[in-house]
Amino acid sequence: MRTRILNALVLIVTAVLVVVLSDRIAVRASGKSAADQPPAAVMPIGKPLQIKAPLGLPPVPIPPDNPPTAETVALGRQLYYDPVLSADNTISCASCHSPDTGFTDRNKVSNGVGGKKGTRHSPTVINSAYNTLQFWDGRAPSLEEQAKGPIANPVEMASSHADVVKRLQADQRYVALFKQAWGTDQITIDLVAKSIASFERTVLCGNSPFDRYYYGHDKNAISASAKRGLKLFMNPKKGDCAVCHTIGKDYALFTDNKFHNLGIGADADGNLSDLGRFVESKKDADMGAFKTPTLRDIAQRAPYFHDGSFPSVRDALGHYVGGGNMNKHLDKEIHALDFLSFDERDDILAFLDSLTAKLPDNIGPPAETAKASK
Numbered sequence: 001m002r003t004r005i006l007n008a009l010v011l012i013v014t015a016v017l018v019v020v021l022s023d024r025i026a027v028r029a030s031g032k033s034a035a036d037q038p039p040a041a042v043m044p045i046g047k048p049l050q051i052k053a054p055l056g057l058p059p060v061p062i063p064p065d066n067p068p069t070a071e072t073v074a075l076g077r078q079l080y081y082d083p084v085l086s087a088d089n090t091i092s093c094a095s096c097h098s099p100d101t102g103f104t105d106r107n108k109v110s111n112g113v114g115g116k117k118g119t120r121h122s123p124t125v126i127n128s129a130y131n132t133l134q135f136w137d138g139r140a141p142s143l144e145e146q147a148k149g150p151i152a153n154p155v156e157m158a159s160s161h162a163d164v165v166k167r168l169q170a171d172q173r174y175v176a177l178f179k180q181a182w183g184t185d186q187i188t189i190d191l192v193a194k195s196i197a198s199f200e201r202t203v204l205c206g207n208s209p210f211d212r213y214y215y216g217h218d219k220n221a222i223s224a225s226a227k228r229g230l231k232l233f234m235n236p237k238k239g240d241c242a243v244c245h246t247i248g249k250d251y252a253l254f255t256d257n258k259f260h261n262l263g264i265g266a267d268a269d270g271n272l273s274d275l276g277r278f279v280e281s282k283k284d285a286d287m288g289a290f291k292t293p294t295l296r297d298i299a300q301r302a303p304y305f306h307d308g309s310f311p312s313v314r315d316a317l318g319h320y321v322g323g324g325n326m327n328k329h330l331d332k333e334i335h336a337l338d339f340l341s342f343d344e345r346d347d348i349l350a351f352l353d354s355l356t357a358k359l360p361d362n363i364g365p366p367a368e369t370a371k372a373s374k
């Protein structure tokens with residue numbers, strides 16, 4: 001018995017050695033380590049497209065291996081609105097991130113294929129191009145990586161990457177669109193994700209009345225109440241909102257791209273229903289912390305917070321006035337704002353309303369999809 005185990009061990013060790021050594025030899029032969037040679041990224045074949053950021057937004061960050069072109073953006077838009085990405089052809093990205101509701105949905109938590117419920121409210125896709133990390137807990141590093149998530153998520157689109165690729169490859173229309181955009185007949189999930197990400201980089205909200213006032217110096221762009229609200233929003237001794245919902249000198253993303261615990265979802269004993277960023281980082285400080293969302297187009301995006309538990313912006317403000325839900329990990333910047341008068345609260349709401357803007361024309365459902373769904 002002993003010798004048999006010993007023999008097996010020797011065999012395993014030899015096998016490992018052979019693998020390691022042959023790898024070394026191969027590396028020496030090529031002069032490079034395997035890590036230096038990622039598979040060559042397929043690049044778009046069209047002319048790179050300049051995405052023009054509207055007033056109040058910085059230039060859109062573009063990853064070097066996915067410069068947008070008119071063709072990849074158009075293809076991404078087609079895919080974004082197409083339920084072909086879901087297992088039973090019922091759910092598209094737009095089902096949960098619809099242009100009619102500020103690129104979110106009306107449900108507290110999203111409903112996927114077969115009505116399956118997720119655990120979080122869908123965040124907006126608007127200005128997600130600027131997020132340094134994606135998802136409420138920041139678990140995806142890029143829009144490209146993010147887009148692959150929902151397709152295979154059993155409570156969202158419940159499909160598989162292989163299945164989606166097979167279905168697209170069987171559709172002559174998509175084969176032609178991929179060929180035009182990427183110069184290849186071989187559709188892959190990476191090209192699906194890259195196309196969708198390029199479309200998402202055009203879903204921008206800026207040039208709101210606030211931007212025309214603050215960055216465009218148009219004194220009449222917002223009401224007197226909204227002007228007072230902006231001051232309260234920025235004043236560290238008053239609303240102190242901008243400490244997290246950042247407003248810069250030249251542009252405003254309304255997020256610090258960081259994670260904070262506001263006690264959303266904490267019960268009366270301070271127990272958290274969702275550990276948020278902690279699940280990713282395993283750092284104690286991240287317990288129940290979620291990414292600061294942008295506040296652009298906020299009026300269109302009810303319900304609010306990561307669990308969709310607040311039906312109106314007024315209710316969301318009320319959470320801050322009360323000082324958040326007490327729990328061990330509450331952010332140190334969160335404290336009661338009950339000293340704000342009712343007029344001051346209305347001013348902050350008037351300011352938040354001034355962040356609603358007309359979105360670009362070419363980000364809604366493309367013509368063919370609109371016809372097909374009628």
Ligand code: HEC
Pocket residue numbers: 080085091092093094095096097110111112113118120121122123124125128131133134135136137143146147150151155156157196
């Ligand atoms: C069934 C509803 C549903 C579908 C379908 C869906 N999403 Fe989402 N999406 C969500 C939810 C919920 C989250 C947040 C999940 C989390 O943070 O854990 C999210 C997060 C995101 C984010 C991150 C935004 C941010 O601020 O972090 C982006 C971008 C996004 N989705 C794009 C897409 C794209 C592209 C598709 C289609 C391929 C898609 N979604 C399909 C519900 C959905």
Ligand code: HEC
Pocket residue numbers: 124233239240241242243244245259260261262264289290291292293294295298301303304305306307313316317320331333334337348
């Ligand atoms: C300590 C940082 C911080 C401060 C200060 C702060 N916020 Fe937030 N805000 C967040 C985070 C983080 C979330 C998401 C929390 C969650 O869902 O768990 C959020 C969410 C929101 C939402 C809901 C957005 C959505 O997409 O659902 C609104 C509205 C909002 N904040 C307004 C304000 C206002 C108004 C103030 C000032 C009175 C303020 N915030 C102060 C970090 C902050």
